[in-house]
Structures are given as structure tokens and as C-alpha cells.
Amino acid sequence: MQGAFEEHMRALEAAGARTRLVRTREDLEELDGIVLPGGESTTMTMLMERVGLLEPVREAIQAGLATLATCAGMVVLAREITDGMPEQKGLGLLDIGVRRNGYGRQVESFESPLHIEGMDGTDFPGVFIRSPLVERTGDVKVMATYDGHPVAVRQGRIVALCFHPELTSDLRLHREFVRLAASR
Ligand code: GLN
Secondary structure: OOHHHHHHHHHHOOOOOOOOOOOOOHOOOOOOOOEEEOOHHHHHHHHHOOOOOOOHHHHHHHHOOOEEEEHHHHHHHEEEOOOOOOOOOOOOOOEEEEEOOOHHHHHHHHEEEEOOOOOOOOOOEEEOOOEEEEEEEOOOEEEEEOEEEEEEEEEEEEEEOOOOOHHOOOOOHHHHHHHHHOOO
């Protein structure tokens, strides 16, 4: 609906997947995976609600659609949102609590190498842009932390990241996601 979807499409195609934009509920049919990109979570949920996509997307993810959520996408998925718009609705499917823009004004954007569990090779370049801060985790697996807070989590077939792999040339996380989406 909004945000950094083109960059994700490029990265997924480079990782061997075919992609399409999801703008109606019909677009959800026969997908192996879905990406909830970075952007502006309030705008995204508002648009999703307006076109009637919020419920169908919730149902599809609940039914096991592989999901990669980055930054605003993580906010949209989170069970609790602090510092959102009043009444900010979301999907509420991921058992974490996030503070929107939680890394603060002074460091709205920064980069840091991240050690990601189970990933071979060098650290992953973490690009953070007004990222949500994960303040609570429930029944999720933490895959990476920065400054003592989770920045990558996995819950079943959902992978959620505070940072933006689609803005780097490192395809490892997209390749991993393509493998996850294909595994069913
Ligand atoms: N601050 C944005 C939000 O809460 C997320 C920023 C991003 O996706 N880069 O929606």
C-alpha cells in the first residue's frame, strides 16, 4: 500500500522469487509469502482498512502465510504499539510490544553491523530508519539484538525486523525468507 515495497520486490527477485503487489484481497490468492514493508505504519493500516485488506491479510498470516515484516511492517504486526496514533489499529499477530520511533529523534537513522543467529559469514548491515523499539517479547525467537533490545524476531512463519535489509545489497535475509516461503 505504501513504503519501501519496490526495494523488497527487487531483492526478492534477485533472490529467485516472483513478486506481485498486494492491493486487493484477490491479490492474496496463492501467495507463498508476503512482505509488510517499511514506511509509515499509521498510513499503511489506514489504507489497508480503507480497501478492506486488514482482515484478509490477518487471516492469511494467521493461516500460515510466510511473512517478512520490516520496520513499519513490524509495527503493523505487533500485538502492542506504544506511541502510535490514538486508536492505531494493526494486525496484532506478533507477540511483541513495540514503541514507534523508539530509537529517538537524535538517532532517527543509523547503521550497525548485526550478528544474526544462524547466519553464516559476516555480520549483517543493519540500516535503522526511525525504527520501532521492541520493548516486550512473548513467545518469539530473538534472532538478533542491538543495544540490549531485540531487532530481529521469528514467530513460526513470521520474521520481523526493526531494520531494512531491502536497502542494502546483502540478500541473505531475503534468500532465507524465500526458502521459508517455499517450504510448505
Ligand atoms: N516510524 C515508522 C512507523 O512507525 C517506521 C519507519 C520505517 O519503516 N522506516 O511507522
